[in-house]
Amino acid sequence: MTDAIQQLQLLHQTLSTSTDERLPLLAAQSPLPALTLRTADNCAYRFSYDGKQLAIASVAANDGILIDPEDWLGLTRDMEAVPPLVYGNRLQCAAGELNKLLAWEPALRAIYRGIPVYDPNAPDLTDDTGATLDPAATYTLNDSAEAMRRALNTLGYLVVHDVFSDDELHRFRDYAQQLKAGARENDKQSWWGKNSKGESVICRTLNGGEIDELAGLYDDPRIRQLAALMPAELKGANPREQDGVTVIFKNPDMSEGLSDLPWHRDCGMGGHAIMCPTVIISIYLYDATDEAGALRFLPASHKASFGFLDAGDSKAPRGVRADARAGSVTLHYGDVMHAAPEPTGVCEHYRQSILLTYQPDYQHHRGDRHYNDILFNEREDGQVPNMKSLVDGD
């Protein structure tokens, strides 16, 4: 028996006798279809939750989902996540099983990690002084650092208006166009999608740091002022490296690819245990109205788990719109749930923002460059399929 199998068996033996202790963490979880995970060495456990009772039982199974024991251990440690296992073709199962595993992900984090399932109807908006915060409040650089820090830590995000001037925005917009013009499908430093006419459109570039003024944003005094609100151990990325400065281009009428993003956390491709807390700073080049494809947040969801749901799904919560205008800056914890629904209107300019990343020092647990690189597949056209098409097409 391998070491990994032994560890999995010990862990699940312990968990199967303490399921009642986990129940409060599942209070917001609706019933789930039974799920079986198994390894090639006949280590198999069946998870069931009917809304009242949780059971974890050792079973002799040939069905369910076949998973590598190291990947399973990774899930128990919040180093792995379900989406990268799906994108990486690292699971074997019958049709429909992947959907089950995706639905189970928040409950598995509750079971393995003690992280509660998020309740969108009753988020905890109480800060450390006992005050209840307004999840739609916005700030300016003149507000007190303490008030902004409390909002960021309690809600998981912060919107700050009037940070950059019109002159700066004009230059930033030119840079964004320059990066867009230089990007090529499958260059491994840009993400692409397709619109309903079948045209390829760019969704983001990862090489914004090639432009000096954008690389210099990490040293901008206003950005430094905002970065000081983050936990002290976080460091700004190297702007000259890929992903150091990212530019997002929201597009209308998208039918394929990662443009209209479902509810997700930025550590959703793995590495939560080592990369979080991560904070992303977004600098808005245009007004981010709903018509222009605003970002939405689930307040205080960084202290909990929430399942994968398309933002347009009728069961999905609406969350709170990041009420950013041209020149605004938002900060968000990478693990606060956020979504980028499709634009609701026709605009001259859709949401465009420049992203800076602040993280602890960490190394990818499997030695890869970046957790999101799993999204660069072998497709010639550089298209990134969305999760739903993958789990539905299994």
Ligand SMILES: [Fe+2]
């Ligand atoms: Fe994100």
